[in-house]
Amino acid sequence: MSAAPLLEPRDRTGDVASLFRLHAPDRRLATDGIHARLPAGPAATLGQRVATFFSTPRSGPDLLVGALPFDPHADDALYQPARVSAPGTGTLPASLGTLVAAAELPSAGAYADAVARCVAALQAAPNGADALRKVVLARGLRIEGSAPIDPHVLAVKLGSDASVTTYVVPLPVKADEAPAWLVGATPELLVSRRGRTVVSHPLAGSARRTGDAAEDRRRTDALLASGKDLHEHRLVVEAILDGLAPLCSRLQAPPRPSLQATATMLHLATRIIGTLKDPDVSSATLAGVLHPTPAVCGTPRLPALQAIRDLEPFDRGFYAGAVGWTDASGDGDWYVAIRCARVQGNAMHLFAGAGIVADSQPALEVDETAAKFMALRNAIGIDDVRAV
Ligand SMILES: C=C(O[C@@H]1C=C(C(=O)O)C=C[C@H]1O)C(=O)O
Numbered sequence: 001m002s003a004a005p006l007l008e009p010r011d012r013t014g015d016v017a018s019l020f021r022l023h024a025p026d027r028r029l030a031t032d033g034i035h036a037r038l039p040a041g042p043a044a045t046l047g048q049r050v051a052t053f054f055s056t057p058r059s060g061p062d063l064l065v066g067a068l069p070f071d072p073h074a075d076d077a078l079y080q081p082a083r084v085s086a087p088g089t090g091t092l093p094a095s096l097g098t099l100v101a102a103a104e105l106p107s108a109g110a111y112a113d114a115v116a117r118c119v120a121a122l123q124a125a126p127n128g129a130d131a132l133r134k135v136v137l138a139r140g141l142r143i144e145g146s147a148p149i150d151p152h153v154l155a156v157k158l159g160s161d162a163s164v165t166t167y168v169v170p171l172p173v174k175a176d177e178a179p180a181w182l183v184g185a186t187p188e189l190l191v192s193r194r195g196r197t198v199v200s201h202p203l204a205g206s207a208r209r210t211g212d213a214a215e216d217r218r219r220t221d222a223l224l225a226s227g228k229d230l231h232e233h234r235l236v237v238e239a240i241l242d243g244l245a246p247l248c249s250r251l252q253a254p255p256r257p258s259l260q261a262t263a264t265m266l267h268l269a270t271r272i273i274g275t276l277k278d279p280d281v282s283s284a285t286l287a288g289v290l291h292p293t294p295a296v297c298g299t300p301r302l303p304a305l306q307a308i309r310d311l312e313p314f315d316r317g318f319y320a321g322a323v324g325w326t327d328a329s330g331d332g333d334w335y336v337a338i339r340c341a342r343v344q345g346n347a348m349h350l351f352a353g354a355g356i357v358a359d360s361q362p363a364l365e366v367d368e369t370a371a372k373f374m375a376l377r378n379a380i381g382i383d384d385v386r387a388v
Pocket of ligand 1: 296351372
């Protein structure tokens with residue numbers, strides 16, 4: 001197998017299991033080893049657990065890294081790394097080996113049926129603040145390889161799109177299981193904190209990017225004028241403003257979204273900036289308050305979570321959760337864990353979801369989720385998700 005030069009460190013034993021990587025356009029973080037684990041718990045107690053962790057004298061970096069699962073009531077997986085590592089001290093194989101798309105769960109047809117059932121429920125929902133207004137429904141694709149899949153090779157391939165944040169996050173596994181990671185390339189910032197300044201940059205309302213400049217311009221204009229997509233987007237911005245408002249003395253968001261493009265997608269995006277009233281509110285607390293936003297869950301949160309449980313035939317695990325870091329000062333970055341795969345042994349599970357509102361059309365949501373698989377599909381070189 002040919003080797004690519006100087007891409008990512010191995011740790012001292014050459015083990016990749018505990019390597020964490022978060023490469024944002026403006027900041028690169030890589031760590032290796034696990035010094036101590038944060039006691040696991042739900043999103044609501046994350047801020048308190050992190051504060052307790054850092055208030056206890058200990059050796060090792062003043063840093064916690066890891067992932068929150070989609071379900072805010074399920075256990076998260078954060079740990080203090082052994083070392084912050086300098087990227088570029090090792091080599092990686094250039095290839096992921098032979099991969100085939102093995103199974104869709106659910107099939108495109110079953111996904112369309114679930115979207116149709118969801119639309120019917122949204123249309124039947126009574127008017128009022130508590131009524132179900134949006135549900136994000138996802139589907140999965142299992143890919144199999146001829147040999148164990150190296151998550152860092154996949155991340156390097158995903159990193160060829162400079163507009164996204166690539167990540168590799170070790171996931172908890174049972175004692176008899178092979179190591180597992182969440183590997184992805186997200187365009188979406190859940191929340192970032194530096195001192196008192198808080199930034200969130202949600203996306204919702206999407207179209208496939210074609211690569212043809214005139215057609216992409218047309219799609220961009222259509223997206224920025226689409227009542228359905230602006231509504232889907234507004235619900236996310238409102239939820240984030242509602243979450244941040246009690247914590248901020250100043251909070252600003254432009255009245256209309258702008259366009260954010262990745263190599264494969266066009267998204268409506270809004271950059272929200274706030275100033276914390278209390279500088280002791282950490283990025284972990286903020287992530288715990290905001291997650292899951294209606295970009296990945298729906299509105300209102302609890303009925304949307306229930307609809308997802310009822311309509312999706314799989315457990316999301318850490319897909320549509322959050323990945324990131326927080327330090328002892330409370331600063332940190334948390335990204336929405338989308339455009340990703342759970343990698344374990346010879347297999348990976350890809351996930352893609354789309355926001356459903358009362359006027360969504362099932363066939364268009366099938367296409368939107370197929371387009372959202374493209375980032376991963378391009379990286380692993382599988383052209384057609386239906387090919388087996
Ligand atoms: C849920 C996903 O993406 C989210 C849903 C979007 C939408 O519905 O338009 C856009 C970006 C993300 O917030 C995903 O990629 O799996």
